[in-house]
Amino acid sequence: MLNRYLVVMVGLLGTALILPVGALAQDSAPLTWPDPVPNRQPVAEADKKPAPQRSLVGMWGSRLGNQAKGVQLRPNDGTPGDPLPFTPYGLELYESYRPAEGVPPRAVPPAETNDPRTLCEPLGFPRINHYDLGVQIFQDEHKVAILYNYDNPWRIIWTDGRSLPTLVEGGVEMDGQYRAPRWTGYSVGRWLDDYTLEVQTVGTMPEDRVWLDNTGRPISDQVRVTETFRRLDYDTLEWSETIDDPKMYTRPWQTMQIPMTLQDGRTDAITRYCSPTEIEEYNRIYGDAASAR
Amino acid sequence: MRSRLVIVFAAVVGLLTSVSLAAHHTGATLLSEESVTMKGTVESWLWSNPHCLLSINITGEDGEVVKWVLETQAPNSVYSAGYRSNSFKNGDEVTVSFQSAANGQPFGRLSSAVLPDGRQLGGRGRGAAPQGAGPQ
Numbered sequence: 001m002l003n004r005y006l007v008v009m010v011g012l013l014g015t016a017l018i019l020p021v022g023a024l025a026q027d028s029a030p031l032t033w034p035d036p037v038p039n040r041q042p043v044a045e046a047d048k049k050p051a052p053q054r055s056l057v058g059m060w061g062s063r064l065g066n067q068a069k070g071v072q073l074r075p076n077d078g079t080p081g082d083p084l085p086f087t088p089y090g091l092e093l094y095e096s097y098r099p100a101e102g103v104p105p106r107a108v109p110p111a112e113t114n115d116p117r118t119l120c121e122p123l124g125f126p127r128i129n130h131y132d133l134g135v136q137i138f139q140d141e142h143k144v145a146i147l148y149n150y151d152n153p154w155r156i157i158w159t160d161g162r163s164l165p166t167l168v169e170g171g172v173e174m175d176g177q178y179r180a181p182r183w184t185g186y187s188v189g190r191w192l193d194d195y196t197l198e199v200q201t202v203g204t205m206p207e208d209r210v211w212l213d214n215t216g217r218p219i220s221d222q223v224r225v226t227e228t229f230r231r232l233d234y235d236t237l238e239w240s241e242t243i244d245d246p247k248m249y250t251r252p253w254q255t256m257q258i259p260m261t262l263q264d265g266r267t268d269a270i271t272r273y274c275s276p277t278e279i280e281e282y283n284r285i286y287g288d289a290a291s292a293r
Numbered sequence: 294m295r296s297r298l299v300i301v302f303a304a305v306v307g308l309l310t311s312v313s314l315a316a317h318h319t320g321a322t323l324l325s326e327e328s329v330t331m332k333g334t335v336e337s338w339l340w341s342n343p344h345c346l347l348s349i350n351i352t353g354e355d356g357e358v359v360k361w362v363l364e365t366q367a368p369n370s371v372y373s374a375g376y377r378s379n380s381f382k383n384g385d386e387v388t389v390s391f392q393s394a395a396n397g398q399p400f401g402r403l404s405s406a407v408l409p410d411g412r413q414l415g416g417r418g419r420g421a422a423p424q425g426a427g428p429q
Contacts, residue, residue: 035372035373104323149369269369270368270369270372271369272342272367272368272369273342274342274343275341275342278341278342278343279342279343281339281341282341282342282343282344282346285339285346285348285362286344286346286362286364286400289398289400290362290364290394290396290398290400290401291323291394291396292396292398
């Protein structure tokens with residue numbers, strides 16, 4: 001009797017172990033390493049599908065994401081436009097920054113720049129939104145996690161209803177406790193509807209550590225950043241950003257409104273990183289001499 | 294104070310808008326507008342961030358050999374244009390199209406390259422990163 005019982009148990013256990021593997025094997029497509037194409041063209045209108053509700057999950061890229069000459073909506077490329085509403089302090093900082101991007105004479109050769117990026121300092125937030133923007137987004141019932149392609153930073157947006165920390169001198173306060181500023185700040189998000197997530201961020205790094213963009217616009221730790229992620233359809237996510245930084249600008253202004261295109265989720269992205277050694281080698285072989293005036 | 298700030302700001306705006314349209318700035322380098330096509334011998338190929346670099350020896354009309362250094366964008370940007378870490382071998386005879394540095398030095402921005410076997414990297418139709426696109 002005992003032996004028969006054992007045989008049945010072993011049989012059941014074996015079946016349980018084998019079945020999922022078999023089922024998985026039947027469902028799986030051949031496993032490959034597709035070529036990285038991080039900027040797939042937008043999907044044709046006829047091929048568009050409805051967006052899933054309350055989901056930003058996916059790998060997203062955009063041909064507008066580079067923003068090499070400053071934030072997308074206010075490029076610093078010499079074209080006429082409304083001047084930014086600098087405060088006196090903001091303008092003073094702007095004039096002290098020497099970017100290697102943009103247009104000369106403001107843009108300087110690599111050897112003369114004081115962009116913290118060239119030391120491989122973290123870009124910080126929101127500059128990570130303005131630098132070769134491409135991301136992977138994951139989420140669960142508590143949060144949205146954004147993994148950025150460049151230098152692999154990541155940030156968490158809490159969507160569980162917690163309140164935004166209060167900005168205080170040199171950091172933030174939450175639940176009666178002080179917290180230090182950090183490179184990606186503190187973010188909370190709330191769904192305005194089934195397809196729109198609004199995100200507020202405070203508690204970012206001070207102006208002696210970070211820039212707003214490649215052309216040396218300033219940003220301070222007193223900024224409040226509002227982002228809107230709007231899922232327009234299955235393949236398109238519109239990512240907007242407005243900054244309110246009374247230390248640097250006299251009024252809030254919008255920096256970007258970028259349509260992100262859903263990429264092939266199997267793409268194994270090529271690493272984009274900042275290496276002090278490689279930057280030094282690049283400048284030695286090319287950068288300094290090529291850009292000498 | 295306010296009027297001084299306005300003057301300073303106007304000066305900054307003036308400087309920004311006085312840039313010659315005959316040249317533009319991409320990354321750190323001021324480039325000439327014209328693209329040239331030349332043949333040469335590969336000396337080295339550096340697959341690296343922030344930008345890849347191709348060093349190539351080109352014989353001029355006067356018979357003098359000049360080493361040119363041509364940059365592309367970063368590996369993740371130029372991958373879709375066909376470039377790979379082993380695209381060029383030292384000694385390869387290749388044809389390159391590029392914009393040269395405006396300062397007259399033998400540097401430039403590579404737009405496309407034709408390999409010894411006839412394959413083309415970059416250029417139209419190969420998904421090359423547009424000017425100013427890709428990592429800086």
